Amino acid sequence: MRKFPLFYLIVFLICLTPSFSSDLALSEMISHPNLKKVIKSCPRLIIQRPDGVMVLATVPDSNLKGLVVKEFKFVPHMVLYSRPSLVHEVGQIYHHAGMFYLRVCGNEAAALYHFFQGSGYGKPDSAFMKALIHQGRGEHSESSFFMRKAARKDHIEAVYHLATFYEKGIGIGVDLEQAEKGYRFAQQNGFQPAALALGHLLFDQQKFRGALEVFNSLSQHNEGACWYSRLLEVLLTPKEQLQQQYLSELTLILDHFRALDANGDPKAAFCLVRLLSKIQYNWEGDDAIPYCTRSAKRGYAPAQIACGYFYLKAKKDYRRAFDFL
Secondary structure (H helix, E strand, O other), rough: OOOOHHHHHHHHHHHOOOOHHHHHHHHHHHOOOHHHHEEEEEOOEEEEOOOOEEEEEEEEOOOOOOOOEEEEEEEHHHHHOOOOOHHHHHHHHHHHOOOOOOOOHHHHHHHHHHHHHHHOOOOHHHHHHHHHHHHHHOOOHHHHHHHHHHHHHOOHHHHHHHHHHHOOOOOHHHHHHHHHHHHHHHHHOOOOOHHHHHHHHHHHHHOOHHHHHHOOOOOOOOHHEEEEEHHHHOOOOOOHHHHHHHHHHHHHHHHHHHHHHOOOOOOOHHHHHHHHHHHOOOOOHHHHHHHHHHHHHHHOHHHHHHHHHHHHOOOOHHHHHHHOO
């Protein structure tokens, strides 16, 4: 029984020596400022095996137009993971290597394995990368699990992605309150895509004053946000003041959203409904349905709900209402 712990102690001491790092040839790659370029020209390949990692030293061969194995060294998992600080970086190497011509069999699986180990050591970057890979593979429940794990460590990009999961119900139930909280947190920490997503989320929930505040903060740097700011200014202005103050502005806004609608933008037709019902008297119901239907068929949820309630309440057409709701 005494020999077993002693063996692990000896292995751990070996892993701390400079020779171990040079054998793996990882340290010079990990510390390099441009990891992807180094991997692309790296003379070593890393292959995952069930019981460890095989590092292949390779040389270019002009006749075969590729790389030829010169030598290889095998490193058992218990040796590799006695240096847990390298787990995330090894996962990054696997992940990025799969993007280049070094198409090693099992790169993605190996990356997932190493990121899983890294998340177990409390590394939020590892949990986030693992979530992204699962998301790319369509494994939404696994992706949401690890995205939550990274978000709990205040990984800002993970918080943003988790908010989109809550908004769209990807791998978890729809929770717009949690989505709004996530977007606000990411926005306050300088992640700009979260601010735009927050503005659209508030707009979709008809929280127009909050949406206007967010879009105004982005309007100098984002043309789309600028147009939504102009639209919201109209929607929040009393109807009796519109013809006097916004006559020329209304034409520009209508033309812009009509152009977006013609290009297939899912939200544009529903924005036209809100705008036309605001500026034209007796423009409602049957006039709005073609616009709402067009937006609903493009996947815009508020338009789907509006169409469903119109057929349910106004038309008593339950079959059509069921199609939308």
